[in-house]
Amino acid sequence: MADAAFHPIPSSRGRSVSARGAFALRLKVWTTRARLDQQIVTGRAWHSGAATALRARQLSDPRSRQLLARNLRGIVAYADRDGHPLFSAVVVDRAAVRADREAILGLAERLDAEDPVNPRGIVLARRLLTDGIDSPLYNRHCGRTVAAAIWEISDALGDDDPPTVVFDLVTC
Secondary structure (H helix, E strand, C coil), rough: CHHHHCCCCCCCCCCCHHHHHHHHHHHHHHCCCHHHHHHHHCCCCCCCCHHHHHHHHHHHHHHHHHHHHHHHHHHHHHHHHCCCCCCCCCCCCCCHHHCCHHHCCCHHHHHHHCCCCCCHHHHHHHHHHHHCCCCCCCCCCCCCCHHHHHHHHHHHHHCCCCCCCCCCCCCC
């Protein structure tokens, strides 16, 4: 997000926003990021307003993508380690991660690449990593494989125009 401070922030009318307006917009985006992410996932045009445009740019920022890729690699490294940690707040389904490790690592490589991506795919990838209840990375009773989730994320990353109605990737 620090990188975004050096770029003009578009308004909904196509003009740049003043410094005070930029701060207010960033604050609004920070406080409503979950709602904005949901709007991006469900097909709201991410370039339709200043808040969604800024959130989309934050999600697609190279640093954000690299962090997401590093976290995906971390899940694979965790699953590959022998033994269990003494204490962990998160229970990774090691068998599911090991079974689809190549798909996870492939997604990490794609996120690290400089190719443009659709922010919808970034939101779905973040949910895959953070939703402890509905993600096949953590819930062995999910009914979806990690590979199937990764394929949907990959498709979403390449979408030029997100659909208006979307099946939520990690809803199991």
